[in-house]
Each structure stands twice: as C-alpha cells, then as structure tokens.
Amino acid sequence: MSSQKKLVVAHAPYWHDGSKISTKNYHIMIAALPAVLMGISQYGAPALAVIAFAMACAMIWEVIWNLILGKSASIGDGSAAVTGMLLGMLMPATAPWWLIALGTFIAIIVGKQIFGGIGFNPLNPPLLALAMLVISFTGIFDFNESLRHYDLGFVMTYPLADLKAFGPDAIGKFGMGDLFMGRQAGAIGSTFGLGLIVGGLYLILRGYMRWEISLSFLAGVFITALLFNLSDSAKYAGPLFHLFTGYTLVAAFFLLPEDSSSPANFIPMLIFGAMAGMMTVLIRNIGAYVDGVVFAVLLMNLCNPLLDKIRPKAIGKVVENA
C-alpha cells in the first residue's frame, strides 16, 4: 500500500480555535496602552523612556538567557515585552536606567526563567522585581520624593503616603474624580483609573483574562476597606479611595490575572482575588508599607497551588472512602 502522494499525519483534533500566546500578549499590551499613554502625556519623555527601556531590557534579558541555555528564541511570544511594560508601568517616571535594567533582570531571569520560563513562574515576575526594588531602594519608590520636581496642576503628593502619615483627614484634598481620571501622583501606568478599567474590560470581554480574579480582588478591596471605614472613619479611608489609588487597579486587571501564578478553577479564583484584596487593605491600614498590593499579591501567588486543589469532581470519578 504505497502511495505517490505524501500526506501529513497528526493526532486529532485537526481544528484549532486559532488562539496563540503571542496574540494574547499583544492584546494585553494594547489594553495597557490607555494607562501608559496617560502616564506619558503627564510626565513626558522620561516616562516614555522608562516604559521603552523596560520593554527593551526585558526582551534583551530573555534573548541573552535563551542564548546562554541554547534554547529556541522565545521573545516572539510577547511575554517578555509584557513583563517589561508592566514593570515600567509600576515605576515612577524618574526611575534611573540602572534600576530598570536591574528590575527587568530580576523579573525575567529570577522571576521567570530560572523556574523554567513561561508557564512555570510561581510568582508574578514584574511584582517580584518590584518587591525587591522597593525593599532595596526605598527612596526611589517614595513617590513624594521622586516626583518632587513635577508640578502637573494637581496635588502632587502621593495619596497613599498622605493617608499613612496623616490619616483620612489629609486626603480630603483629593477629589474622587481627579483620582479616577489620573490626576494624582504615582507610578507611570497605575494612576489613570478609567484607562485601566477600560483596558481590563477589553481583556475580559475578549476572553484574554479571567474576570473572576479581577472582580473578586476589587470586591475584596472594597468590602475590607468599607468594613474598616465603618468601624472607624476617623482612622481609615473609604473604599473608593483605596480602589482608585496606588497599584489597586493595575493589579486587578494586569498583575493578578497573570496566568501561571494564579489559579484556574472557579472557586480558587474567587478566593485568590478576594484574599489578595483583603490583604492589600490590611497592609495599607495596619501594616508598615504605604501600598500593600505588591506583597498581598505575592503572598497569594504562593497560596495558588494549594488553592487550585479546590476543584469540581470530575464526572465519572469514583471517590473511595477509606
């Protein structure tokens, strides 16, 4: 039974829905653009430089790692670019070049590649890098300090720092509308609430992100902050303030739903998001750090494998009782 024609064989299925990792990552970058463009329009060329340099560095580290290990090039999947972009979004516009180079090294090599690359990172790479940088170079991430030369026509103090130092009385000067529209001091890509929400909704509707995680995180932040606020409004700020300041929204839509470090089952996703939101407000209100998002998310990343053990019983599975 020989044939002149050579046919290609493969295993079923012979159809695919056409999704790709690169497409997914490009869409994440598109979704992040509104917030990034707002940051660039506010802080000008330095902000553009930070974002561009972070993306370039992240991709270069990925290429270097691929070359050293002799692996096939993986920057085409867009994962390194997304990591670089997100890390850039979390930095102040005045971040020095060496900080970005170091940060992207931590994110790509320490955060992702030494665990085996894409899909294997137990922690969110940009957040891991940010946590290390925040601990090591406190001054640069003190937004009051690092943005002191800017006057953009709105209150140029970092809202969360004011809250930590002076309590809710000091935050009356921030209007909710201003906070929502990005008229607040902070990292390049994390202040424009409307842009982040639009980007997040885009990702959710296009199915590139798990809405359960984002929404439960926001609910966790809101409810916990509300409870604090109700218990003592003289000491704790209201829930909306917590939603629109710091890294809350960028974490909800771009950091928490990172695939490999978050759960995939329904109930674990809800717990994961809600607990991260709760931890965020706990750290902000009674912890030592000004913004609790970074450590709250990293902590929940560590719980992810345990959480994902909560799963529905497969149909047909027989549970044998001991």
Add this chain to the structure above:
Amino acid sequence: MIKRSFLGLVKPALRYNLAPGSVQELPVPNKVILLLKASENGGPPSTLKVGDAVKTGQRLSASPDSAEYVISSVTGTISAMSPHVGTLAQKYTAITIDASGQDDWDDEFNKEPTLDTALRFFEGAPGSPSFKAFADPEKTIRTVVINGMDDDLLLTANQCVVQNEAAEIKNGVDILKKMTGVERVVIAVPESLVQQASATGAELKTVRGTYPNSLPQMIMKDVLGQMVEAGDTPEDEGVVFVTAEAVAALGAAFRAGQLPVSKVVTVVGKGGSTRNVRARIGTPLRDVLQACNVSVSERDRLVLGGPMRGIATYSDELPLEPGTDGIVVQDEADSAQTTDYPCINCGECIRICPVKIPVNMLVRFLEARLYEEAAAMYDLHCCIECGLCSYVCVSRIPIFQYIKLGKYELSLIETAEAE
C-alpha cells in the same frame, strides 16, 4: 475551521452539522481491501489464499475456528494478501479482492435472529456494532441506545440513515430485541430528526446539537441519567451503544436475506463541500474521493472520521472501514499545528472540559510520563476523548494526544500485569 469568536468571554459552541441531505450511491469498485484482524499467533490465514474466488456476503476468516472474520463486499477473486498495521499497532491481514462487477450472493447467512447469528455475521457490519457485550456472562445489558447522531463535527452519515431509512431501523429494532432479549431500546437523535425517529418504535430521546453531546458518555449522563465510572465503558453500566446505521443494516439484512456490504460516508472536501455517498466497505479511499470530485494533494491531511476525533491517515489507498463515517480532506494551510510550548495555566481547557477534568494539571503529569499518577490524581480515565482541550489550547499543546498516549501506556501496563 471554527475560530475563536471576537468576544471570548462566551465560549463558542461547536455545532454539529444537522443537515443530512441525500445519499449518492457509488458503483461497485474495481477492487476492495478488507482488513481482517490477525489471529493470536499472527500467522497468515490458512483457509484463504491468493486466487480464491469469493462471493458477495461471503464470510472470510483466517482459519475454520477463528472468531475474527470479514464479510466480502464484492464478488471476485483474492488478488493479494499482506500484513497491515493499524494506528494503535493492531495487526491485520489486508485482503485485496478484484471485483468482477457482478454480485453473486453467498447463501451461508441464515435469517434466524439469534445472538449467534449476530456474532457470526454482524461484527463487521457498517457502523461496526459489537454484540460481544450481550454474550459476556459478566455483563447484564438492560438498555440498547441507538445513536442517531454523528460522533463528530461536519459528519452527517448517521443522520442520513435515520432520515432515509427509518423503516429499516424499525425492522432492525425488532430484530435487535429478538436477538438480545433486551426490552429497552432507546434512540437518541437531534431535534431535527424527531419525526423520522418516532416511527422506529424505539424510545425517543433528543440530544442537543452542540459538540460533544453525541458521545456515548454524554448521552449516558444527559439522556439516561446514568454515570459511567472512570475507566468503565457504558457496557459495564448495562448499556450498549449501536449506531443507527448498524441497526438499519441489521433490519435490511433480515428483510432481504443479504448481509450489509455498503455504508454511508460523509466526504468533506477542502472548501468545506459536504456530500454523503454510499460505498462498498473496503472501497479504496481514492475511489470514494474521485467519485466526489475531491482532490488530495501532497502534504494534505486525509482524516478518517471528523475534525475533532478522526484519524489522519497516510495513504489514499487505504480502504473504507465499517466504522468510517467521514472522510475529511484538509489543506496544509488549514491544519492545526501543535507546538512544544509548555502549559501557561490559562485555564481555557478547564472551562471547556465537558467532564470537569483539571486538564492543566493532567497535562503536566502526562508530559512527565507519570501516567499512573495522572490516572490516580487527575482523572485521566474520566476523559471522554472529545478533543476540546486541544482545540482551545493557547499553547497548542497536543493534549488529546497525550491523553490517548497515557491511556494506551496504562493499558499496556495493565495487560503486562495480568499476564
């Protein structure tokens, strides 16, 4: 190929082709190739030799006492016999018969509707029914389900039979009841065929038109309300599945006194053109494709079955088998390619899995060849083999292939332990 929808939040429903259409009769081919399962010791058939004359409907077996047989679908002479290996390493003897063009019917088939007759003549009937479960003393079969759906997308062969041959199915249901003694015969059809199916005398049930609702395990769950335990077959739960085509063939055989030698097959060309034809079992695929004006070129895929669960084959000279409901030709540019990327844990597979398997974890164990752990902890044996996980995988991991490989390796281990 159905692509991901623009709004990805709502999972796209893969719909079966529910428009059966008419069936075109193909002429008797010049030669047929019949695949006879090799006997245990694997030797060449002792009772058959090249040059033997065979009649249409003649029962051909390797030796007088062998349980394996094929029914000749043409009258002619055996022109070649060669060993043939199936996709899962099953051994066959490929018997090539040059057809004379005239049908001279063999008269060995008697019309006594008993289980012995079924086992002796109908194991290789169109739709490849199996009557072994009825004869198995360890199994008590209470229900027979006639599947009036096709088990894959695009295909309509089985639905054609329900639409056009309801009277034969009715006859077949009576024969089936007499043969097996089973009282409850259910026919599962899509909404569109309710009218035809209600005339068959079997208990009528409807199946939703979205994939994978026509697979036996899904029909068990949704229609009969019974659960097939992991690793078991529906037969273990007392239910035997037969296709509508097999029942119609049974009915027609007892009415006419001639064994069924042809089957309906859906031929899908590269542009998506779909035709149903009736061809002799064993017809080379090339003849079927030619009759349908479907061309196959270098590097195409030739899939036996449908796009989700079919088997891509390596040659268009292979024969049409009794279980082949579809022949799909796919252009190289349209065929899904897999990659060696790892799982990124996006959870698409978990959300689409009809039996709620944690596919993200399962595939990690399968990739590491930890098959026993995969079965014990991550529900490998619950899989109903629909292929949806591979279809939606962002990393394009051949998950379905890993699952089939895992099951196959475990079955090898089990056989080795049993010996």
